[in-house]
Amino acid sequence: MTSSLSVHFLRASVLYALAGMALGLHMAASHDHSQMPTHAHLMLFGWVGMTIYAAVYKMWPDTAAGPLPKVHMIVAHLALITLTAGLFIIYSGDIPLGDPIAAVSSIVLFANMALFAWIVWRKVR
Ligand code: HEM
Numbered sequence: 813m814t815s816s817l818s819v820h821f822l823r824a825s826v827l828y829a830l831a832g833m834a835l836g837l838h839m840a841a842s843h844d845h846s847q848m849p850t851h852a853h854l855m856l857f858g859w860v861g862m863t864i865y866a867a868v869y870k871m872w873p874d875t876a877a878g879p880l881p882k883v884h885m886i887v888a889h890l891a892l893i894t895l896t897a898g899l900f901i902i903y904s905g906d907i908p909l910g911d912p913i914a915a916v917s918s919i920v921l922f923a924n925m926a927l928f929a930w931i932v933w934r935k936v937r
């Protein structure tokens with residue numbers, strides 16, 4: 813379980829990096845930067861944040877024990893995917909549709925970060 817959690821986070825993070833960079837390349841090539849917040853959050857949450865999660869679960873294996881880290885992982889992926897979709901819809905122009913999706917995803921991601929904080933404070937020695 814210890815290694816599979818970090819392996820999952822790292823494998824997913826490189827996919828988020830490819831998706832976010834593809835969006836960045838599309839923005840640069842089209843000279844249309846309106847998806848900048850979508851790109852920024854996909855890169856920083858998906859690539860940087862998920863890689864940090866992978867490193868923490870690998871470097872402090874105690875943090876990966878028990879069911880809570882698994883919940884943290886599943887929620888992190890689901891909420892980032894819905895946040896990205898919500899942001900994409902907002903910055904494509906449909907604010908009434910995208911805003912509630914992004915809002916709920918943001919609150920879930922915040923709660924999930926609180927769960928990670930709890931895991932770190934309890935298990936990192
Ligand atoms: C193929 C590589 C990439 C391309 C083509 C690309 C392209 C872009 C473009 C066109 C913008 C909008 C700039 C503006 O309108 O001011 C942008 C912003 C941004 N990019 Fe990328 N990007 C790439 C990789 C990355 C990576 C690796 C990260 C982070 C790990 C990143 C993080 C950001 C952030 C945070 C912003 C927002 C900057 C701000 O708030 O001013 N990008 N990127």
Ligand code: HEM
Nearest residue numbers: 847848849850851852853856857860861917918919921922
């Ligand atoms: C619950 C989580 C989060 C919420 C609700 C949130 C919300 C926001 C909002 C409302 C903006 C302004 C967008 C605009 O000007 O149109 C923003 C920009 C930004 N956020 Fe976040 N954020 C969250 C998490 C994060 C995290 C974890 C990072 C980095 C690891 C991050 C990095 C950035 C950056 C670099 C920008 C400027 C880029 C841009 O304007 O597109 N955010 N965020």
